[in-house]
């Protein structure tokens with residue numbers, strides 16, 4: 001009798017941090033990413049805890065890996081090591097397209113993150129974690145305060161990916177998975193020794209490496 005020995009492979013876990021100002025939709029986006037469902041706001045906290053897993057498997061290229069999404073409860077805490085540290089592989093900065101203040105807060109949040117220094121970081125230039133800027137609540141487009149161009153331009157200046165979408169309506173899992181895969185790929189390139197990224201105090205610095213472009217009917221990544 002032939003005996004088949006199954007090879008098991010330990011999947012690598014990549015930590016992605018989700019941050020943004022209050023009420024922009026961080027928890028709803030995380031729930032969409034993990035469970036592919038709308039997070040009903042009438043859930044009680046207890047139910048929410050039970051329903052809120054933070055991990056999911058995705059494919060990056062031909063490799064499967066686990067993404068672990070960590071929420072930063074408020075933007076002032078972005079540099080706290082329990083949220084953002086040298087094992088962070090990507091940062092998703094969320095703003096609400098109907099709330100200009102949340103867009104300004106996203107810019108500030110990026111500056112804070114870019115200035116972060118980790119104890120075991122060898123370079124002095126601050127943090128190199130790849131960033132995805134996410135403009136949420138496109139289903140409320142009639143109340144829009146931040147244009148697509150503004151979001152895209154800011155992302156381009158800081159070398160980030162950019163997507164607009166809605167956790168409520170028209171969510172396309174493939175688009176966000178593709179973007180998270182790209183964050184992880186960029187992180188791996190950096191770990192390979194290539195220095196990528198802008199200085200926190202110079203947000204107009206041009207960025208030209210690994211620019212990523214993708215479009216779909218439901219979301220857009222640039």
Ligand SMILES: Nc1nc2c(ncn2[C@@H]2O[C@H](COP(=O)(O)OP(=O)(O)OP(=O)(O)O)[C@@H](O)[C@H]2O)c(=O)[nH]1
Nearest residue numbers: 021022023024025026027028041136137166167168
């Ligand atoms: N219309 C619409 N509402 C949304 C969307 N995403 C989230 N919301 C609503 O916005 C509110 C805040 O959403 P949350 O996911 O709790 O946002 P958060 O950023 O985690 O909020 P805090 O934990 O308070 O900082 C809730 O009432 C959500 O139902 C969206 O894409 N469209």
